[in-house]
Amino acid sequence: MVKASTFTLVGQRDDIPRLGSRRVRTPAGEIALFRTSDDKVFALRNECPHKKGPLSEGIVHGHSVTCPLHNWVISLETGEAQGADTGCTGKLAVEVRDDGSIYLAIPSGMAEAAVA
Amino acid sequence: MSFFTSPSFHRHPWTSQVEATMTKSKKPRLVIVGNGMAGIRTLEELLKRAPDTYDVTVFGQEPRLNYNRIMLSPILAGEKAYQDIILNDWDWYEANNIRLHAGDPVIGIDQKHGFVFSAAGRKVPYDKLLLATGSEPIVIPVPGHKKEGVITFRDMKDVETMIDGAGRLQHAVVIGGGLLGLEAAYGLSTLGMKVTVLHLAPHLMERQLDIAAGTLLKQELERRGLDIILEADTAEITGGDHVEGVTLKDGRSFPADLVVMAVGIRPNTWLARSHGLATGRGVQVDDHMITSNPDILAIGECVEHRGLCYGLVAPIWDMARAAADTLAGSDGKGYQGSAISTKLKVTGVDLFSGGDFSGGKGTEDIVFRDAARGVYKRLVVKKDRLIGAVLYGDTGDGPWYFQMIKDGTDISPLRGTMVFGQGFEEGALSDPFKAVADLPADAEICGCNGVCKGTIQTAITEGGLTSLAEVRAQTKASSSCGSCTGLVEKLIGFTLGDGYVADSGPKPLCGCTALDHGEVRRLIVAKGIKDIPSVFQALEWRTPDGCHTCRPAVNYYLLCAWPGEYQDDARARFINERVHANIQKDGTYSVVPRMWAGVTSAKELRAIADVVDKFNIPTVKVTGGQRIDLLGIKKDDLTAVWADLGAAGMVSGHAYGKSLRTVKTCVGTDWCRFGTQDSTGLGVKLEHATWGSWMPHKFKMAVSGCPRNCAEATIKDFGIVCVDSGYELHVGGNGGIHVRATDLLCKVTTEEEAIEYCMAFIQMYREEAWYLERTAPWIERVGIDHIRDRLTSDSEARIKLRDRFLLSQKDAQDDPWAARANGMDAHEYQPLVTIG
Ligand code: SRM
Ligand SMILES: Cc1cc2nc3c(=O)[nH]c(=O)nc-3n(C[C@H](O)[C@H](O)[C@H](O)COP(=O)(O)OP(=O)(O)OC[C@H]3O[C@@H](n4cnc5c(N)ncnc54)[C@H](O)[C@@H]3O)c2cc1C
Ligand code: SF4
Numbered sequence A: 001m002v003k004a005s006t007f008t009l010v011g012q013r014d015d016i017p018r019l020g021s022r023r024v025r026t027p028a029g030e031i032a033l034f035r036t037s038d039d040k041v042f043a044l045r046n047e048c049p050h051k052k053g054p055l056s057e058g059i060v061h062g063h064s065v066t067c068p069l070h071n072w073v074i075s076l077e078t079g080e081a082q083g084a085d086t087g088c089t090g091k092l093a094v095e096v097r098d099d100g101s102i103y104l105a106i107p108s109g110m111a112e113a114a115v116a
Numbered sequence B: 001m002s003f004f005t006s007p008s009f010h011r012h013p014w015t016s017q018v019e020a021t022m023t024k025s026k027k028p029r030l031v032i033v034g035n036g037m038a039g040i041r042t043l044e045e046l047l048k049r050a051p052d053t054y055d056v057t058v059f060g061q062e063p064r065l066n067y068n069r070i071m072l073s074p075i076l077a078g079e080k081a082y083q084d085i086i087l088n089d090w091d092w093y094e095a096n097n098i099r100l101h102a103g104d105p106v107i108g109i110d111q112k113h114g115f116v117f118s119a120a121g122r123k124v125p126y127d128k129l130l131l132a133t134g135s136e137p138i139v140i141p142v143p144g145h146k147k148e149g150v151i152t153f154r155d156m157k158d159v160e161t162m163i164d165g166a167g168r169l170q171h172a173v174v175i176g177g178g179l180l181g182l183e184a185a186y187g188l189s190t191l192g193m194k195v196t197v198l199h200l201a202p203h204l205m206e207r208q209l210d211i212a213a214g215t216l217l218k219q220e221l222e223r224r225g226l227d228i229i230l231e232a233d234t235a236e237i238t239g240g241d242h243v244e245g246v247t248l249k250d251g252r253s254f255p256a257d258l259v260v261m262a263v264g265i266r267p268n269t270w271l272a273r274s275h276g277l278a279t280g281r282g283v284q285v286d287d288h289m290i291t292s293n294p295d296i297l298a299i300g301e302c303v304e305h306r307g308l309c310y311g312l313v314a315p316i317w318d319m320a321r322a323a324a325d326t327l328a329g330s331d332g333k334g335y336q337g338s339a340i341s342t343k344l345k346v347t348g349v350d351l352f353s354g355g356d357f358s359g360g361k362g363t364e365d366i367v368f369r370d371a372a373r374g375v376y377k378r379l380v381v382k383k384d385r386l387i388g389a390v391l392y393g394d395t396g397d398g399p400w401y402f403q404m405i406k407d408g409t410d411i412s413p414l415r416g417t418m419v420f421g422q423g424f425e426e427g428a429l430s431d432p433f434k435a436v437a438d439l440p441a442d443a444e445i446c447g448c449n450g451v452c453k454g455t456i457q458t459a460i461t462e463g464g465l466t467s468l469a470e471v472r473a474q475t476k477a478s479s480s481c482g483s484c485t486g487l488v489e490k491l492i493g494f495t496l497g498d499g500y501v502a503d504s505g506p507k508p509l510c511g512c513t514a515l516d517h518g519e520v521r522r523l524i525v526a527k528g529i530k531d532i533p534s535v536f537q538a539l540e541w542r543t544p545d546g547c548h549t550c551r552p553a554v555n556y557y558l559l560c561a562w563p564g565e566y567q568d569d570a571r572a573r574f575i576n577e578r579v580h581a582n583i584q585k586d587g588t589y590s591v592v593p594r595m596w597a598g599v600t601s602a603k604e605l606r607a608i609a610d611v612v613d614k615f616n617i618p619t620v621k622v623t624g625g626q627r628i629d630l631l632g633i634k635k636d637d638l639t640a641v642w643a644d645l646g647a648a649g650m651v652s653g654h655a656y657g658k659s660l661r662t663v664k665t666c667v668g669t670d671w672c673r674f675g676t677q678d679s680t681g682l683g684v685k686l687e688h689a690t691w692g693s694w695m696p697h698k699f700k701m702a703v704s705g706c707p708r709n710c711a712e713a714t715i716k717d718f719g720i721v722c723v724d725s726g727y728e729l730h731v732g733g734n735g736g737i738h739v740r741a742t743d744l745l746c747k748v749t750t751e752e753e754a755i756e757y758c759m760a761f762i763q764m765y766r767e768e769a770w771y772l773e774r775t776a777p778w779i780e781r782v783g784i785d786h787i788r789d790r791l792t793s794d795s796e797a798r799i800k801l802r803d804r805f806l807l808s809q810k811d812a813q814d815d816p817w818a819a820r821a822n823g824m825d826a827h828e829y830q831p832l833v834t835i836g
């Protein structure tokens, strides 16, 4: 079952470089936020399904990111490995408001209190 | 009128032979009027269905073989020759026993007795008659329209006139800014004429484009030197016998030695009309391409079907199938009409339009623009169906949209993102075959030749085809305008899986482009392209922002091509080069400060010891490159570690970079009893001269003090072995995966020369090798003689390379650690936020 989650303000879209990424640190591990060239924002658990490589450090292209450790390509939309590789990392819901603020759905239990 | 005069064309020897053998046959007789694209295509389809059924005679007004009319534009632009566009050669007619009377138009039909009459006096009986007379260009009857030098753009003869005129004349005026007019204008201007386009409507190609795309097109063509006058209503063509100018109704006038009228076409119905067949705008036919006389069929641009006339080839392929069914006596579903799409054949201008984009009631627009990339896309949606699309600048998704228009696909689930294209839509950027895999078997891949996906796949699997060239030869797909080449290649790759080896020649840089490293490098310089988005735009990348393979490569090529000018793109750097440290398997980093030529000091070692304590660095190790590696540093600590190391005078060792790594040395004359030269000192000088330089791959050097070679100089990218009489310079060594000993480049006598050669060699490597190609494979590829030619035989070339290296070093020798310790790129090192 999916745990209930709360939308938490984590920053502004412009804090993330286009085709880049930022990390959100939580007690239960890091979340990687990505911004694509078409200005969409995606959130994945910052762990490659292969050997836990930090996806936030990868090269973003289209709606995918290439893991920096062994070049697996992970879909930002689903968290799934593309092509011949299989595996999936957790995907989190994000919402970007009109003023550019990013709200992240952090599953309860992942965060005790939120800092904006 | 030339139409009725007897042609001067001499008959091919075999024509009469076929005539002789075939008159005896009892087969029903089929006569085709028009040796053009529609008539012959029908014949091809018929031969596929029912070979040898008819005794066939073809009359053609043009004294030529059947050629690909749409390729007249590339011929005019000098991109093709007549030989390249012949669709069916003499052998084809002969092999299929087809009698061709080229250069002899049909001028009469006796429907009662079943005969046609030709201008040359032939009288040929028919059981079935197929009219495929095409259309004729409209000539606006303004005063002066009959002057010499006023022509149209319809056939090979017109093209010959234009090419001939361009050689002698200066000014051309093209009346009409539609598809044909612009292709004519572009062609004439490539031939060196000064071209003015006069267009009646307020924007170009108003039947195919909306105003936004029309405006972008105008700007682009003006950039290429065409003069374009909109809302230009021609009043008169002036001059004596020969044209001298064109005057508009508003009084403006333009000089002209050649006037091309390209204001539209009219179905060529003269023959049908004068013999009482039902005609409207065109010869009227039913779904089986039958005219008002059941023995007479008509096809192509001369027909009107369900009230519509067509001026493109795609509908003709559908009509040809229906007509062939009728002639073969098989009952197909007939011709159902066609949705049409358009491309403009002006090299480098990408535009696509399909379906109905006139807008209007109940329609909604989805628009995407990227001014910087010169991209405009407009999708017209009606009731959850895509009904029209106009694409400018990025037309890769044209076939995908067009398929949806034709299929009437329910687009409601795609609506939000479909304007970004199929790649975005399906997360397919990483799977290059997704796009073709998803197309149905009857999706048209090659519009010019009407070849669909299923046909190509069958040809590949049944014919054992493995290359683009073979697929072209077998199916004709991609053999005309070439704009579907990428799609066809993908289809071959998809069909063959691992069995596909791209056509001979170097491999494409990656799945985002068909170009190889060499071509990308060359085009960046040739076209003066100065940033990554423009490279992707100008070189027609298939993905919006490349991938992890091409972005770093293109970034490097730009950096190398435009030193001091190009702004490095952090987003095109692999993580190590972006944060200037090596990522480790657990996500921590290692830090390797430069230790010039392996020489260190108490001060440096003390500073290293201090940061190890201060930041709790778990491992300190001496590397294989004569310096010290600090491993297991947390990303958040990197900048502080660098600040401390920097305070003791240390800079980045670039252990992470495609750049100068280490210069290994031995102790040399300072201490060693065999040393012949100051190998340590020379190593320090070399490292100071070359550090910071970005290269295709990592680059390692070494200087050994004597031939005992303790610094292993003969397995380095550039190695020096000192001898009594000077310095032996070695290049192209590698101690890694495939060990390769160096080639001896030459011997020099002074340190200065050694350094000069070193810099020149590095610059040559920087400019010529492909990204991620180390010096060893590069030299294996180009040969050591090529390098010697430039560096040792040609001192002027060597000095120029050295100077270009020095120029690029001016901006390269800023310590990246110092800048980041001072706050640059802070977002790279700190989390956005910490929660909980
Ligand atoms: C640290 C070091 C091992 C050590 O503890 O000694 C090392 C560590 C790595 N080497 Fe190396 N190589 C190190 C000296 C060497 C040497 C010896 C030398 O330089 O004299 C070689 C053989 C010489 C040569 O390059 O020709 C060497 C041949 C390679 C290769 C194979 C290169 C090739 O062209 O075949 C790779 C793979 C690559 O670059 O693609 C590699 C790749 C790597 C990488 C970058 C693997 C990776 O991608 O993560 C390792 C990074 C470690 C890190 O995070 O710091 N390392 N590596 C050495 C660092 C030297 C330095 O001070 O900068
Ligand atoms: C410069 C140019 C560029 C084009 N570019 C494109 C493009 O990019 N894409 C596209 O889809 N379409 C393009 N077209 C249109 C395309 O060429 C036509 O749709 C196609 O050729 C029509 O085929 P058809 O057989 O009906 O007519 P045609 O190919 O014109 O063939 C008709 C033939 O019949 C002959 N004929 C006429 N009357 C008689 C008679 N009484 N007796 C004997 N012979 C006769 C004519 O001389 C002609 O050779 C272009 C056309 C031109 C001129
Ligand atoms: S040899 Fe080089 S690449 Fe291999 S484990 Fe050792 S350091 Fe890593």
Ligand code: FES
Residues within 6 Å of the ligand: A048, A049, A050, A051, A052, A053, A067, A068, A069, A070, A071, A072
């Ligand atoms: S950890 Fe991501 S590819 Fe191996």
